[in-house]
Amino acid sequence: MSFWVGDWTLITSRERLIELARRLRDDRDTAFDFCSDVTAVDWLARAERFDVVYCLYSTRHRHRVRLKVRAADGVSVPSVTALWPAANWLEREVFDLFGVRFDGHPDLRRILMPDEWQGHPQRKDYPLEGPGELLMENPLDWLKLRNEIE
Amino acid sequence: MALFDTDELVLNMGPQHPSTHGVLRVVLRLDGERVVGSDVVIGYLHRGIEKLCEHRDYLQIVLLTDRMDYVSAATSNLGYCETVEKLMQIEVPPRARYIRTILAELQRIASHNLWLGTHAMDIGAMTVFLYNFRERELVLDLFEDYCGARLTYNAVRIGGLPLDIPAGWDQKVRAYCDLFESKIPEYEELLTHNRIWKERTQKIGVISAEDAIALGLSGPLLRGSGVPRDVRKDEPYAAYADFDFDVPIGTLGDTYDRYLVRVEEFRQSLRIIRQAIDGLPEGPILGKVPRLIKPPAGETYHAIESPKGEIGFFIASDGKSITPYRFRVRPPSFCNLQALPRLIKGHLVADVVALIGSIDIVVGEVDR
Numbered sequence: 001m002s003f004w005v006g007d008w009t010l011i012t013s014r015e016r017l018i019e020l021a022r023r024l025r026d027d028r029d030t031a032f033d034f035c036s037d038v039t040a041v042d043w044l045a046r047a048e049r050f051d052v053v054y055c056l057y058s059t060r061h062r063h064r065v066r067l068k069v070r071a072a073d074g075v076s077v078p079s080v081t082a083l084w085p086a087a088n089w090l091e092r093e094v095f096d097l098f099g100v101r102f103d104g105h106p107d108l109r110r111i112l113m114p115d116e117w118q119g120h121p122q123r124k125d126y127p128l129e130g131p132g133e134l135l136m137e138n139p140l141d142w143l144k145l146r147n148e149i150e
Numbered sequence: 151m152a153l154f155d156t157d158e159l160v161l162n163m164g165p166q167h168p169s170t171h172g173v174l175r176v177v178l179r180l181d182g183e184r185v186v187g188s189d190v191v192i193g194y195l196h197r198g199i200e201k202l203c204e205h206r207d208y209l210q211i212v213l214l215t216d217r218m219d220y221v222s223a224a225t226s227n228l229g230y231c232e233t234v235e236k237l238m239q240i241e242v243p244p245r246a247r248y249i250r251t252i253l254a255e256l257q258r259i260a261s262h263n264l265w266l267g268t269h270a271m272d273i274g275a276m277t278v279f280l281y282n283f284r285e286r287e288l289v290l291d292l293f294e295d296y297c298g299a300r301l302t303y304n305a306v307r308i309g310g311l312p313l314d315i316p317a318g319w320d321q322k323v324r325a326y327c328d329l330f331e332s333k334i335p336e337y338e339e340l341l342t343h344n345r346i347w348k349e350r351t352q353k354i355g356v357i358s359a360e361d362a363i364a365l366g367l368s369g370p371l372l373r374g375s376g377v378p379r380d381v382r383k384d385e386p387y388a389a390y391a392d393f394d395f396d397v398p399i400g401t402l403g404d405t406y407d408r409y410l411v412r413v414e415e416f417r418q419s420l421r422i423i424r425q426a427i428d429g430l431p432e433g434p435i436l437g438k439v440p441r442l443i444k445p446p447a448g449e450t451y452h453a454i455e456s457p458k459g460e461i462g463f464f465i466a467s468d469g470k471s472i473t474p475y476r477f478r479v480r481p482p483s484f485c486n487l488q489a490l491p492r493l494i495k496g497h498l499v500a501d502v503v504a505l506i507g508s509i510d511i512v513v514g515e516v517d518r
Binding site: 006007033034035036037039041042053055059062064066084085086087088089090097110111112113114121122126128 | 192193196198200201202205236363364365366377379384385449450451453460462464466475476478480484485488517518
């Protein structure tokens with residue numbers, strides 16, 4: 001648990017996420033019934049490189065909290081869509097842009113990028129600029145090729 | 151054997167459809183003319199703004215936030231700048247906070263004008279569209295006087311504002327408020343008691359308060375369902391804490407209630423603008439901002455009330471670089487659009503058009 005510039009943040013483990021989230025939602029004193037945002041941060045240098053961040057809000061008490069879990073590449077995080085249906089598209093977006101998988105998500109497809117896209121653009125090791133339209137089918141192949149030449 | 155097939159029909163609406171307000175595709179599964187299932191496909195306008203922002207410095211990003219919700223650019227500017235100010239604990243002078251509030255409220259009126267015009271035209275009322283664009287033009291003129299731009303304003307800076315208001319601008323705003331107040335009854339005369347309008351909007355796309363909260367709806371959609379939630383009131387930012395205004399709410403949560411809520415917001419916005427112009431303090435317009443904007447390591451989330459709903463910015467800084475490590479927008483249109491399959495289920499194809507309009511999406515913000 002941490003407090004900085006007026007925001008509370010709770011850090012939890014993947015195993016305890018659902019249990020904690022359910023308590024935050026159902027407890028009368030917290031009552032976080034509104035899931036504002038689900039997003040992720042890619043800390044490339046760390047072993048568990050992804051932070052999945054849930055921004056919660058309570059329409060009754062008008063307070064906010066952020067919930068955070070860590071995940072390594074290829075490790076999936078339990079989905080909170082059963083608790084907050086609002087998380088459905090938000091988790092799809094995290095999956096699309098970061099490649100974090102969510103267990104128990106009803107419809108885990110890409111949402112912003114084309115269905116056949118390779119790679120996950122918001123990762124820190126994904127290039128900002130690609131090679132142009134011709135090779136854009138798979139930017140990762142291009143990246144590998146470029147690294148070999150260098 | 152039956153004379154006619156009774157299969158379900160799959161109909162593709164969009165991506166290029168006049169009523170989808172941009173490039174939105176809705177795949178409808180129809181039983182006759184009734185929608186039994188649907189899938190919303192977005193991403194046609196994805197420009198990777200979040201990725202791009204992680205490669206630009208903090209001042210350049212203000213410009214990019216213009217390009218998300220391009221019909222209410224000033225609101226996105228404000229939300230982003232306030233987030234960085236929160237991250238760096240910068241104090242904004244009162245004059246800047248007041249002018250920011252005026253800009254945000256003018257922007258809300260312009261955005262609601264555009265919404266009402268296009269929404270009414272989707273349903274078939276052409277006159278309302280022309281009236282609304284006539285008044286929206288006046289707001290754009292005010293913005294042009296203030297910062298020279300009519301659509302992408304770049305009107306807010308971290309720590310304050312780039313420009314003070316030009317001489318006589320406050321008088322122009324006051325004259326505009328008086329003029330616009332006399333125009334609101336014209337829209338209401340055309341729509342509020344219009345039988346066709348009521349038949350097309352009442353009891354269409356009803357959503358209860360609990361469902362609206364669970365689905366993460368915000369802005370007029372949530373208020374239309376009777377939840378008195380407004381970030382301006384609940385977590386006051388800019389100068390909203392100093393002003394007196396009401397938060398209109400609906401009762402049933404249908405398309406008609408959402409229309410009433412937005413029309414009442416016209417009046418409340420005018421109230422706020424008048425109070426802000428009357429109480430406009432003297433003083434500097436830019437706070438103490440370091441020359442190099444480099445926030446300490448840490449992260450924060452800050453939300454403000456855009457015309458569409460809660461627009462939130464999540465910024466993580468590693469404390470070492472002049473670009474954000476992670477830049478994330480919580481786009482209100484994106485979260486509100488999520489409710490579309492739920493809203494249109496069981497309604498007719500013609501109502502799908504009314505409901506897309508009722509959500510008030512800007513695809514530039516949905517896809518980013």
